Amino acid sequence: GAVVSQHPSWVICKSGTSVKIECRSLDFQATTMFWYRQFPKQSLMLMATSNEGSKATYEQGVEKDKFLINHASLTLSTLTVTSAHPEDSSFYICSAYPGQGIGIQYFGAGTRLSVL
Amino acid sequence: QKEVEQNSGPLSVPEGAIASLNCTYSDRGSQSFFWYRQYSGKSPELIMSIYSNGDKEDGRFTAQLNKASQYVSLLIRDSQPSDSATYLCAVNGGTSYDKVIFGPGTSLSVIP
Numbered sequence: 001g002a003v004v005s006q007h008p009s010w011v012i013c014k015s016g017t018s019v020k021i022e023c024r025s026l027d028f029q030a031t032t033m034f035w036y037r038q039f040p041k042q043s044l045m046l047m048a049t050s051n052e053g054s055k056a057t058y059e060q061g062v063e064k065d066k067f068l069i070n071h072a073s074l075t076l077s078t079l080t081v082t083s084a085h086p087e088d089s090s091f092y093i094c095s096a097y098p099g100q101g102i103g104i105q106y107f108g109a110g111t112r113l114s115v116l
Numbered sequence: 117q118k119e120v121e122q123n124s125g126p127l128s129v130p131e132g133a134i135a136s137l138n139c140t141y142s143d144r145g146s147q148s149f150f151w152y153r154q155y156s157g158k159s160p161e162l163i164m165s166i167y168s169n170g171d172k173e174d175g176r177f178t179a180q181l182n183k184a185s186q187y188v189s190l191l192i193r194d195s196q197p198s199d200s201a202t203y204l205c206a207v208n209g210g211t212s213y214d215k216v217i218f219g220p221g222t223s224l225s226v227i228p
Contacts, residue, residue: 006159034215043204043220044160093159102167103148103208103216110159 002028004096006108013084014116021079021111023094029074030096034105035067038091050077084115119143120207120219128225135192137222139205142186148208149181149188150216153201160204164190195226 003026013019023033032051036044048069050056056069066088068080077096081088091112095105119142129135137151148167152160166172166179166188178191188207192199205219 032215044218046215046218049215091157101148103150103206104165105162105216107159107161112157 002096002098002106004030004094004106004108006094006111008111009109010112010114012114012116015085016083018080018082019084019113021081021092021094021113023077023079023096023108025075025096025098025106028096028098028106030077031074031099032097033071033077034095034097035069035077035079036093036095038093038110044093047079081113084113086115089113089115119217120205122203122205122219122222124220125223126225127222128227129195131195131197131226131228133195133226135195135199135224135226137190137192137203137205137224139188139190139207139219140186141188141205141207141217143207143217144183144186146207148216149179150206151177151179151188151190152204152206152218153199154204154221155201192224195224197226197228200224200226 005024007022035047047062048056048058050069050071052071052074058064071077093110094108121140151164154160164179166181172179176193180189202221202223204221206216
């Protein structure tokens with residue numbers, strides 16, 4: 001089956017530092033990747049949609065200069081949280097669309113970010 | 117108006133009973149409907165997808181879709197304590213083939 005690998009699974013960082021999260025599709029090419037954020041006891045909130053080789057599309061209210069997304073290849077997308085603050089602490093999840101099927105997404109295991 | 121709505125719960129059912137989870141959506145152009153299960157601290161896991169009106173069964177799970185009523189449901193038969201999780205309804209946005217919109221989720225607790 002389709003596998004999406006997300007790393008790291010857990011990261012703690014100091015306030016003001018930057019954190020990079022990687023999302024890889026291991027056995028398929030992902031034409032589109034999605035980045036979600038989930039706060040405790042809340043649903044997934046779509047942050048941005050990234051397509052290989054083009055700029056990401058950010059959802060309303062998401063700061064594109066703070067959450068940098070790079071989709072350098074059909075199997076890799078990265079999310080960098082720049083100048084992280086405690087309010088950025090959350091569960092970040094990526095998913096990948098394989099280019100066929102309507103709405104099919106394969107999820108990574110998620111990254112729990114704690115900013116001290 | 118929220119695009120995908122679910123009862124937040126928590127929904128509690130005794131072990132062995134049928135759990136019924138409901139979801140409504142606003143976009144009549146939606147084509148694909150999904151149910152994900154999410155355990156605490158984990159990412160969502162796809163358990164059912166449905167694309168046409170009617171019922172779709174997979175083991176203990178049955179998804180029901182009624183596009184005229186813009187309603188999709190998930191039935192879990194013979195509920196087990198391991199089914200205790202949050203269930204997310206997701207709907208394809210209708211205007212794109214890749215993006216889905218998630219509902220807020222329903223928390224299910226199966227009591228032994």
